[in-house]
Amino acid sequence: MLSIKNLQASVGDKPILKGINLDVKAGEVHALMGPNGSGKSTLSNVLAGRENATVTGGSVTYQGKDLLALAVEERAREGIFLAFQYPVEIPGVGNVYLLKAALNAQRKHRGLPELDAMDFLALVKDKMKLMEMNESMLYRAVNEGFSGGEKKRNEILQMVVLEPNLAILDETDSGLDIDALKVVSHGVNSLRSPDRAMILVTHYQRLLDYIKPDFVHVLSDGRIQRSGGPELALELEREGYAWVGDATNEGVVAP
Amino acid sequence: MNPFLAQCRASFEAQATLEAGVAERGQRQAEWTRFEALGWPTTRLEDWKYTTLSGLEKLSLQNSVEPREEVKGVPPSLPLEGIPANRLVFVDGAFQPNQSMIDRLPEGVRLRFWSDLDAQERERFTHKMAPARALTAFGALNGALFTEGVWITVDAGCALEAPLHLVKVSRTGQRMSHGAVLLELGENSGLTLREHCVGNTDQPTHSNWVTAIELAPRARLTLVKVQQEGLLSYHTAALHALQRAGSHLQVFSFALSGALGRNDITLRLIEPHAECVLKGVYRVADRALQDFHTSIEHDSPHCTSDECFKGVLEGSGKAVFNGRVRVALDAQKTSSRQSNHNLLLSDKAEVNTKPQLEIFADDVKCSHGTTVGQLDEEQWFYLRARGIAADLARTLLIQAFTLEIAEAIPHVGVREEVRHLLSGTVEENDHV
Ligand SMILES: Nc1ncnc2c1ncn2[C@@H]1O[C@H](COP(=O)(O)OP(=O)(O)OP(=O)(O)O)[C@@H](O)[C@H]1O
Ligand SMILES: [Mg+2]
Numbered sequence: 001m002l003s004i005k006n007l008q009a010s011v012g013d014k015p016i017l018k019g020i021n022l023d024v025k026a027g028e029v030h031a032l033m034g035p036n037g038s039g040k041s042t043l044s045n046v047l048a049g050r051e052n053a054t055v056t057g058g059s060v061t062y063q064g065k066d067l068l069a070l071a072v073e074e075r076a077r078e079g080i081f082l083a084f085q086y087p088v089e090i091p092g093v094g095n096v097y098l099l100k101a102a103l104n105a106q107r108k109h110r111g112l113p114e115l116d117a118m119d120f121l122a123l124v125k126d127k128m129k130l131m132e133m134n135e136s137m138l139y140r141a142v143n144e145g146f147s148g149g150e151k152k153r154n155e156i157l158q159m160v161v162l163e164p165n166l167a168i169l170d171e172t173d174s175g176l177d178i179d180a181l182k183v184v185s186h187g188v189n190s191l192r193s194p195d196r197a198m199i200l201v202t203h204y205q206r207l208l209d210y211i212k213p214d215f216v217h218v219l220s221d222g223r224i225q226r227s228g229g230p231e232l233a234l235e236l237e238r239e240g241y242a243w244v245g246d247a248t249n250e251g252v253v254a255p
Numbered sequence: 256m257n258p259f260l261a262q263c264r265a266s267f268e269a270q271a272t273l274e275a276g277v278a279e280r281g282q283r284q285a286e287w288t289r290f291e292a293l294g295w296p297t298t299r300l301e302d303w304k305y306t307t308l309s310g311l312e313k314l315s316l317q318n319s320v321e322p323r324e325e326v327k328g329v330p331p332s333l334p335l336e337g338i339p340a341n342r343l344v345f346v347d348g349a350f351q352p353n354q355s356m357i358d359r360l361p362e363g364v365r366l367r368f369w370s371d372l373d374a375q376e377r378e379r380f381t382h383k384m385a386p387a388r389a390l391t392a393f394g395a396l397n398g399a400l401f402t403e404g405v406w407i408t409v410d411a412g413c414a415l416e417a418p419l420h421l422v423k424v425s426r427t428g429q430r431m432s433h434g435a436v437l438l439e440l441g442e443n444s445g446l447t448l449r450e451h452c453v454g455n456t457d458q459p460t461h462s463n464w465v466t467a468i469e470l471a472p473r474a475r476l477t478l479v480k481v482q483q484e485g486l487l488s489y490h491t492a493a494l495h496a497l498q499r500a501g502s503h504l505q506v507f508s509f510a511l512s513g514a515l516g517r518n519d520i521t522l523r524l525i526e527p528h529a530e531c532v533l534k535g536v537y538r539v540a541d542r543a544l545q546d547f548h549t550s551i552e553h554d555s556p557h558c559t560s561d562e563c564f565k566g567v568l569e570g571s572g573k574a575v576f577n578g579r580v581r582v583a584l585d586a587q588k589t590s591s592r593q594s595n596h597n598l599l600l601s602d603k604a605e606v607n608t609k610p611q612l613e614i615f616a617d618d619v620k621c622s623h624g625t626t627v628g629q630l631d632e633e634q635w636f637y638l639r640a641r642g643i644a645a646d647l648a649r650t651l652l653i654q655a656f657t658l659e660i661a662e663a664i665p666h667v668g669v670r671e672e673v674r675h676l677l678s679g680t681v682e683e684n685d686h687v
Pocket of ligand 1: 011016034036037038039041052
C-alpha cells in the first residue's frame with residue numbers, strides 16, 4: 001500500500017529525515033517510536049502533504065501512485081488520514097460542517113453520491129456513540145475550547161467517519177485518560193481490516209496493549225534505526241532509547 | 256473647484272431656492288458655509304491621512320431634490336422581496352411610500368418625515384441632527400443638500416420584536432443621495448433597526464447619510480447596517496449616539512463592497528451604567544478602501560463599551576481603522592474593550608490601524624489589541640488534510656474570521672440573514 005524509499009526532508013536548511021525506508025502493506029499495523037525530535041511528526045506530515053518540511057530526496061508510492069505529486073486534499077480523498085499530534089482549533093467552522101464537507105468531498109472523488117443531511121447525521125451520530133462523545137460536540141467549532149483529550153477523540157471520530165485506507169495516528173494516545181484510551185483504541189480497532197493499514201506514532205507501550213502492532217520501528221536522528229515485532233516496544237519500555245545508534249539519550253517515561 | 260464640489264454647489268443653490276421657509280434656507284446656507292470653511296477633506300488632514308477622495312473628486316453627481324420623487328418599478332435584483340413588514344425604502348435619497356410598508360407598526364412607534372414637519376419641529380430635528388452632522392465635512396454637506404429625513408420615535412416601554420428595515424437604494428448612476436435619520440427611544444423601549452445600503456448600478460454613486468440616536472434610560476437599540484453597494488459606489492456616513500442611564504446600544508456595521516467607504520461613528524455614554532457594543536466587518540476588494548473612524552466617549556461612571564472590528568483585504572485593498580476611546584476624569588469604573596483584527600490576503604493589501612486611548616480616570620479597566628496577519632497555514636492545512644479543496648478551505652477560514660461578528664447579533668432572524676451574507680458562495684444549508 002505504502003512504500004517509502006530513502007525519503008529525505010529538511011526544515012529550512014536543517015535535514016530532519018535522512019533516508020527513511022518503510023513498507024506498509026494492506027492489513028498491517030506499524031508502530032513508529034523514537035525519542036522526541038527524531039522526526040516522527042515530520043514524517044507523518046510529509047506523508048499528509050504538509051509543506052513546511054521540504055522533501056529533498058527519495059520517493060513515496062501509495063497504492064501505485066506517486067504520493068508526493070498529490071495535493072494535500074487529493075491525498076485525503078485517496079484515503080490517507082492523519083490524526084494530528086496537535087489538532088488545530090478552527091473557530092467559526094462547525095465540527096459537523098467539516099465532517100460533512102470532508103466525507104462528501106471524498107465520496108465525490110470516488111464517484112459516490114453525496115450524503116444528504118439526514119443520512120449524514122444518522123451516520124455521524126452512530127460513530128459518535130462508538131466514540132462515546134456527546135452530540136453537542138457536533139455543533140461546536142472544530143476543536144475550539146476542546147480539552148486535550150477531547151481533541152484527540154475528535155480526531156478519531158473524523159477517522160471513523162472517513163474510513164481511510166491508510167491512517168497515520170500521531171501520538172493520539174498522549175493526553176488521554178485511561179478510559180478515553182480504551183474508547184479511542186476501540187474506535188481504531190473497529191477500522192482494522194485486511195484492506196486498511198495504520199501507522200501509530202507513540203511513545204508508550206500502553207497504546208500497543210490495546211492496538212496490537214504487527215511491526216515496531218524506532219526512528220532516531222531521521223532514520224529508522226531498528227525494526228522488529230511487538231517485542232521491540234517492550235524492550236524500549238524497559239531500556240529507553242539510550243542504546244539507539246545516535247547520541248540522543250532522552251528516555252521514555254512510562255505514562 | 257473639483258467637479259464633485261461644483262455639482263454640489265449647483266445642487267445647493269437649486270435646493271436653497273426651492274426651500275419655502277426662511278429658516279430652512281438659512282439652515283442649509285449655514286451648513287454650506289460650514290462645509291466650505293472645513294474645506295474639502297484631503298490626505299493632508301490627520302483624519303483623512305490614509306483615505307484619498309481623488310476618485311470622488313472627479314465625479315459630477317446629481318442630487319435628488321424632490322423628497323418624494325417616486326421611482327416606479329424598483330428593479331427585481333433589489334432585496335425588497337426578502338424584506339418583510341416594517342420597511343422604509345429610500346431610493347437615491349427620496350422616500351418611496353409605495354415601496355415602503357409601515358402601516359403595521361405598533362402605536363408606540365412613530366415615523367415622521369422632514370418634508371411633513373412644521374417649522375418648529377424642523378428646528379428640533381435640525382438641532383438633534385447637529386452632533387452627527389458635526390462629525391465630518393460630509394455631515395455639513397448633508398445638512399446643506401439633504402433630500403429627506405425620517406424621525407423615528409419609540410415611546411417609553413414599547414419594545415418591538417420584529418426588526419424595522421431601513422432600505423437605502425442607490426439606484427441610478429451618477430447620483431448622490433443625502434438623507435438623515437433621527438432615532439429616539441423612550442425609557443425601557445426596544446428596537447432592532449436593520450439598515451440595508453444597496454446599489455443597483457455599475458455607475459458611480461455617492462451615498463452620504465447621517466444618523467443621530469438618542470437613547471432614554473434603559474432603552475435598548477440594536478442597529479445592524481450592511482453596505483452592499485455597487486463596485487463604483489462611494490459611501491460616507493456619520494453616526495452619533497447619546498446614551499442615557501442604563502441604556503444599551505449595539506451597533507453592527509458590515510462594509511462588504513464599494514469603491515470607498517468611510518464611516519464615522521461616535522457613541523457617547525453620558526449617564527451611568529450605559530453599555531455599548533460596536534462591532535463591524537470590512538471586506539475590501541482589490542483597489543477598494545474602507546475606513547472606520549470610531550469614537551467611544553465615556554463621560555459618566557460605570558459604563559461599558561465593547562468594540563471589535565475585523566477586516567479582510569484582497570489585492571491592493573486598503574483599510575483604515577481609527578478607534579478612539581476617551582474616558583473622562585470622573586468616568587470611574589469604566590470598562591472598555593477594543594480590538595481590531597485584519598486578514599491580509601495579498602502582499603499589496605494595506606491596513607492602517609490606530610487605537611487612540613485617552614484615559615483620564617484612574618479606576619478603569621481598558622484593553623485594546625490589534626492584529627494584522629495572513630491566513631493561518633495550520634488551519635488551512637488541517638482542512639485540506641480532511642479532503643476540503645484548497646479554495647474552499649480558504650473561503651471557509653475567511654468566513655469564519657468574520658462570522659464571529661455576526662454571531663453577536665442578538666436578533667436571531669437578522670443574525671441568520673447576515674451570516675448568510677457573509678457566507679456568500681458557500682451554501683448555508685451545508686451547515687446542516
Ligand atoms: N519549523 C521548524 N523549524 C525548525 N525546526 C523544526 C521545525 N519543525 C520541526 N523542526 C525540528 O524537526 C525535528 C523533528 O521534529 P518532529 O516534530 O518531527 O519530532 P517528533 O519525533 O515528532 O518529536 P515528538 O516525539 O516530540 O513529537 C525537531 O528537532 C524539531 O525541532
Ligand atoms: Mg511528534
